[in-house]
Amino acid sequence: MIVVSPALKLLGLAVGAAGAALRGGLRLLATPTLFEGRVLTEVLQPTALVVDAGFAEDGQRLLLAAAVVAGAMPVLLGGEGEPPAGFVVRVPAERSALSAWLCELRAGERSKPPEGDMLAVVRARYAASLGEKAASMVISAAAVLQGGADPESVEAARRISHRLRGSAGSYGFPAFGEVAARIDAALLGGLIQPPAASLTRAIEILELWRGGADPLGSVWPRVQIMGGHALVGELAPIVHAQRVEVEVAAEAEAGTGSEGSYVAQIIEVQGGRGDPTQPDCSAMPVLCVGEERAWVSGSADSFARSELGARLPALLRGWLGSSGPRTT
Amino acid sequence: MKVLLVDDDDDVRMLGQLSLRRRKWQVWAVADGREALEVALRELPDAILLDVQMPGWGGPETLAALREEPRTAAIPVVFLTAEAELEDVLRYRQLGARGVICKPFPPLELPDLLLQALVDE
Numbered sequence: 001m002i003v004v005s006p007a008l009k010l011l012g013l014a015v016g017a018a019g020a021a022l023r024g025g026l027r028l029l030a031t032p033t034l035f036e037g038r039v040l041t042e043v044l045q046p047t048a049l050v051v052d053a054g055f056a057e058d059g060q061r062l063l064l065a066a067a068v069v070a071g072a073m074p075v076l077l078g079g080e081g082e083p084p085a086g087f088v089v090r091v092p093a094e095r096s097a098l099s100a101w102l103c104e105l106r107a108g109e110r111s112k113p114p115e116g117d118m119l120a121v122v123r124a125r126y127a128a129s130l131g132e133k134a135a136s137m138v139i140s141a142a143a144v145l146q147g148g149a150d151p152e153s154v155e156a157a158r159r160i161s162h163r164l165r166g167s168a169g170s171y172g173f174p175a176f177g178e179v180a181a182r183i184d185a186a187l188l189g190g191l192i193q194p195p196a197a198s199l200t201r202a203i204e205i206l207e208l209w210r211g212g213a214d215p216l217g218s219v220w221p222r223v224q225i226m227g228g229h230a231l232v233g234e235l236a237p238i239v240h241a242q243r244v245e246v247e248v249a250a251e252a253e254a255g256t257g258s259e260g261s262y263v264a265q266i267i268e269v270q271g272g273r274g275d276p277t278q279p280d281c282s283a284m285p286v287l288c289v290g291e292e293r294a295w296v297s298g299s300a301d302s303f304a305r306s307e308l309g310a311r312l313p314a315l316l317r318g319w320l321g322s323s324g325p326r327t328t
Numbered sequence: 329m330k331v332l333l334v335d336d337d338d339d340v341r342m343l344g345q346l347s348l349r350r351r352k353w354q355v356w357a358v359a360d361g362r363e364a365l366e367v368a369l370r371e372l373p374d375a376i377l378l379d380v381q382m383p384g385w386g387g388p389e390t391l392a393a394l395r396e397e398p399r400t401a402a403i404p405v406v407f408l409t410a411e412a413e414l415e416d417v418l419r420y421r422q423l424g425a426r427g428v429i430c431k432p433f434p435p436l437e438l439p440d441l442l443l444q445a446l447v448d449e
Binding site: 118119122126159162163165166167168169170171174177181184 | 336337339340342343346347350381383408410431432433434435436
């Protein structure tokens with residue numbers, strides 16, 4: 001399931017409410033941006049796409065189109081009244097209601113294309129191969145972006161992205177086609193210029209499923225976050241980009257529930273510097289996030305709170321490296 | 329209407345054929361320029377949809393080869409391309425293309441886009 005909301009508090013609420021559903025075998029990916037939501041939906045083809053009702057109508061329509069072509073159940077989060085045409089249901093932006101709805105949600109069979117509609121059949125075939133195509137593109141493009149690739153490798157990478165640029169939109173996957181176009185344009189001329197940040201981010205998104213034929217069905221390591229919805233909403237997309245699950249804990253549950261199974265714990269600290277109360281979680285790295293500074297418990301170093309988003313991926317990679325192999 | 333579709337991408341050929349055949353048009357689809365020339369000489373299609381970037385003979389090279397053959401020289405060629413900046417379109421027209429259709433194309437509209445390109449001259 002994918003949740004898209006520009007409001008970090010709402011995103012955090014959804015991630016928090018998903019705990020029981022996650023234990024039931026569902027995975028939730030959170031993203032605050034329209035574009036990333038569309039790309040993730042088109043390629044991952046989730047069971048459901050949950051769209052913040054706060055998006056403007058145009059944005060809602062774009063996400064709805066992505067859900068329809070991906071065979072995902074389009075769900076509107078928040079607001080009042082009957083959902084707009086195309087959305088299956090509107091779920092209140094309230095933890096207990098959202099949690100109850102998520103617990104009912106199970107990965108279901110995808111609708112089959114109408115018999116005799118060959119266009120729908122080839123589109124479904126293309127959709128089924130999109131994960132493999134994305135992995136192929138991102139592996140070759142990432143190798144080039146890292147530098148040192150020979151001209152043949154650059155040309156091969158560009159050939160893949162160029163083809164996907166030309167075909168994805170026709171098959172109903174325009175956001176993925178745009179990612180391919182960005183990669184294609186960057187590879188043109190052998191990447192003489194450093195790639196734009198938007199391209200790097202696109203690669204990061206695609207790396208979500210790199211190497212995994214069924215990434216939504218695989219098991220990811222988990223990070224426990226104890227903090228407000230805004231912090232959870234801010235950090236969840238960054239954590240997910242490292243192929244790590246987020247579980248949100250109430251204060252009394254911190255460090256408990258799935259003892260020993262968390263890669264790390266992130267705790268929002270009120271007030272100044274100092275370790276929070278930690279119930280028996282000494283074996284696990286603990287990242288403390290204060291109003292102005294953040295630090296890893298037990299470390300003498302701290303960094304500005306504003307740098308948290310940029311630093312978290314490296315911290316996660318370090319923790320993952322020390323906690324055993326990743327699963328995808 | 330008889331159309332020859334030339335594109336090295338299987339997915340584009342598949343979608344293009346389906347789209348064009350919905351109009352009951354006769355369609356041949358091939359993956360490279362040399363094969364396109366052979367089919368064009370044999371079948372003499374009414375129009376050729378030709379991808380610009382292909383391994384081996386690209387669109388411009390294939391177009392040049394078609395123009396050198398008296399039997400295929402007058403067959404209208406419309407380029408298919410993912411890069412259609414204004415200067416590209418002008419360059420393709422200077423090479424002798426009747427028109428340019430941008431990829432990705434809306435699949436159900438491909439026949440109309442082709443007809444439009446043929447009329448637009």
